[in-house]
Amino acid sequence: MVNVNYFEIFGLEEKFSLELNTLTERYQTIQKSVHPDRFAHASNQEKLLAAKKSTLINDAYQTLKNPLSRAEYMLELRHVSLPNEQASFSDNAFLMRQMELREMLAEVKFADNVESAVFEASQVLEVEFEQHFKAMQVALIDNTEASNKQASELLRKLKFYQKLHVELDRLEDLLFDD
């Protein structure tokens, strides 16, 4: 099971849209038979093997569960290389928008009503994330050389949105927690 296909592990078709409940149920079914707890009283060899399998199953599940890592994995399977994080971005409009959004987050804490400002910011991020996400989904389904390249560009943009979302979360913690 060295280079196994994660979709095959769970007996799923290699498609971007998958039924999360089915994935989770199958994941749990498999873990029940390979988790190290099943082998707590077994020989050391079986313990090691169980730990190895269980680790692989966890990795496969986490990769497929999250839509962005699932997309990344599918592109990997299709031998589409992802532009690395430091590579320069040619889409200037997108970069401008990112700067605007960053400014929006920086302004949140000075708003008259901080709570509603956080809410509005999260709405803005969500709408734009969804737009890109839907486009990536279509590109992945098309599965041509050009569409895969496009999907990989969109995935890279989605990761920017994900980072903004994490920052908003952190901001929220800072503002409302201590």
Place this chain on the structure above:
Amino acid sequence: MALLQIAEPGQSTVPHDHKLAIGIDLGTTNSLVATVKSGLAETISDDKQRDILPSVVSYQENEILVGDEAKSFSISDPENTIVSAKRLIGRSLADIQTKYPSLPYQFCGDDSHPSIQTRSGTINPVQVSAQLLQHLGQRAEQALGGELTGAVITVPAYFDDAQRQSTKDAAKLAGLNVLRLLNEPTAAAVAYGLDSKQEGIIAVYDLGGGTFDISILRLNKGVFEVLATGGDSALGGDDFDQVLVDFIIERAGLSRPLSTSVERQLLEQATQTKEALSSSEIHKITVPLANGDEWQGEISKAEFEQLIQPLVSKTMRACRRALKDAEVSAADVKEVVMVGGSTRVPLVRTEAESFFKQTPLTSIDPDKVVAIGAAIQADILAGNKPDSDVLLLDVIPLSLGLETMGGLVEKVIARNTTIPVAKAQEFTTFKDGQTAMAIHVLQGERELVDDCRSLARFELHDIPPMAAGAAHIRVTFKVDADGLLAVTAMEKSTGVEASIEVKPSFGLADNEITEMLQASVANAQEDMQARMLKEQQVEAARVIESVSAALSADSHLLSTDEVADIEKVLAELAKVSQEQSADAVEAVIEKVNVKTAAFAERRMDASINKALSGHTVDDL
């Protein structure tokens, strides 16, 4: 003459006996041991019918006292009487002294290996915990009348790697076979969940003497999945007592510093007040003054609640964050389990009730629920319930990462990742011709190295000299099902492998454990050689049992030759394990392992397929 018995082919010759397994709740203030007897989990009492063991160890002239016997010395002899060792375990000296500046102990040793100077010599916090574990293990062996197969020991979900490793070291020192370290909140969910087969999101609110944990679990068809954990490893009911002490001091017009014995008396008064105010509205206090007079006063429930409100609110904020981490809302939570003696405080219950908008579960004694859950899990892990459908999936509580240029932390495994897990990340050299690399392993959520917990440092040498950025150093983090970390590093671009396994700096080194085992009184008579032989014989028995069972179940996966081959080497192992050489037994075990490696792998893959196909049939 009785007839000789012959077992069915392929069946174990050992009668299928019930294995003795225990669950231990190793608490900050109190510890308990429980077991499953005739299908029922219950705590085990000592000969005086006490099941709660105060987590106190006192080092006296000629003896080491544990529990209630030690507790009385915590007032008269605080320097030699260690209470709440759980707060010290796996921590650096600097960390301990910042968090608990007024401890009465004489600390010694270096920052990474703090010890306490006592009348019986220097004592490490791991040894204190080992005393408690050993005491409970012996209590269980006496009560159950046999040798223990193993124990499940609970730890706060928020414990970092060093604290978990140290707890496991303590168990090793106590001579216990650890089946699993289990998160306390998960244990509590097991205690409740098994009886009532529920599905949905469960919150476990655990406020003990010294720690607070909140865990969000998902329960589905016998699978407990920890979605998120949070909390504060230095917040608990003891802090309620402490704010009460400060309040009494202020009211009575006393001023610090006060003598150790007056502080202890005030603390006792505070504890009584806290407990009394759980059921009454007002409590009277009498405090002896230095001039021989007494000060009398009273504290109302409202005053007490006002004092502890900030502490309780802090726990609710942690609940909010944990829900967010788990990506669920308070409305999704189906049950709230209350754990820990401090959840008896009415304000804690009402605040939890209004936060989660439901009445929390309190039907199992909140002091015993963790030990009971641990015992249920121990019973399963020992193999007493082969048909059990329960599976616990835990997560790591804090992110793990490495130091990179500029004192920044690069996260390798994010917190709340399901374990076991392995993640690798590649790094490269900074200078031309660089042949070594310092690897610094950290745990925590912050971005700066200084704000995270340093777990270990090691160096990777013999990197072939190359241009800066040309080397590919692959660092792999592996976390096992107990939440324990192993890190390996390897230079891979030239095929030169150099790797190292690390243990956290604050745990004990393996040779230290061996030394302590040799030195400890309990093991003085037991020759190390004999101990090693015994360990190998136990492993040999496990190997024979599991391979025989595998052959009888799945021999169709092998050719007749392969079966014969395995049977031959098994017979050799059975013979060798009767003899007196640990090394010889180990060598034959290794031989069996090599012969059966492919078979074991095939079996596990087959079981996955079987599990999945059974599943598909269910779906139809």
